[in-house]
Structure formats: structure tokens, C-alpha cells
């Protein structure tokens with residue numbers, strides 16, 4: 001019997017959506033106000049969803065305290081109050097869109113979780129804009 005455990009977290013971060021190899025004109029055409037060279041910020045809301053069997057001894061799929069600490073160490077401590085373009089190495093050459101941020105978060109958490117557990121990320125960039133990512137089928 002598979003059950004899913006969800007943990008909410010949040011971080012505030014600044015970003016700019018643009019490509020270094022495009023002109024300002026083209027970046028403005030594609031990314032509009034998100035290409036502001038002075039950056040802009042979002043209050044990101046992250047939902048981490050872990051699916052697996054219930055351990056018959058503990059009754060847990062995963063200890064939520066363990067999940068909370070993992071998200072804090074791997075995501076909040078690295079992303080919160082940061083300029084994603086300039087202070088998070090994964091975005092040095094990767095546009096920090098909600099899609100790309102989700103994939104980076106998923107990759108960071110995936111390697112720390114038991115391979116028997118499935119992982120899905122939901123990332124709200126604004127209250128109305130959000131993306132989900134659950135990895136590639138292997």
C-alpha cells in the first residue's frame with residue numbers, strides 16, 4: 001500500500017530570467033519584465049511529496065523530521081534570501097525559471113532519499129504560477 005507524505009517549505013529569492021547569449025532586445029521580447037537587470041524577487045512555496053510503503057514497525061513512510069531537516073539543509077539554507085543567478089552555482093549558466101528550479105531541487109533531494117521512495121516536487125513561484133516535477137521514468 002503506497003502512501004504519500006507531503007512537506008511544505010518556503011524560501012525568498014531574487015532572480016532574472018534571461019540568456020547571456022541573447023541581446024537585450026531579444027531577452028525583453030521573450031522574458032519581458034522578468035529580464036529586469038536589477039532582478040526581482042518571489043516568495044517561493046515548495047511542496048515536497050514522498051511516496052512509499054508504510055514501515056510496519058514505525059508506521060512511517062519517512063520520518064517528517066528527517067524530511068524537514070533534509071529540505072532545510074539542501075534547499076532552504078542554499079536558496080533562501082539569495083540571488084539565484086549570482087549566488088547559487090547551479091544557475092550560473094541555467095535560467096532560474098520555476099521549471100529549472102524544480103529540477104534542481106528534485107536532483108538535490110533525490111540523491112539523499114532512499115531509492116525505494118518516489119519523489120515529486122511542487123514549486124509555487126507566485127500564488128497562481130506553479131510547476132510540478134517527478135523525475136524522468138528510468
Ligand SMILES: Nc1nc2c(c(=O)[nH]1)N=C([C@H](O)[C@H](O)COP(=O)(O)OP(=O)(O)OP(=O)(O)O)CN2
Pocket residue numbers: 017034096097098099125126127128129
Ligand atoms: N514557464 C514559465 N513562465 C514564466 C516564469 C517561469 O518560471 N516559467 N516566470 C515568470 C516570472 O518570473 C514571474 O513568475 C512572473 O510573474 P507574474 O507574471 O507577475 O505572475 P503573477 O502570478 O504575479 O501574475 P498575475 O498577473 O498577478 O497572475 C514569468 N513566466
Ligand SMILES: [Zn+2]
Pocket residue numbers: 015034040041042
Ligand atoms: Zn520571476
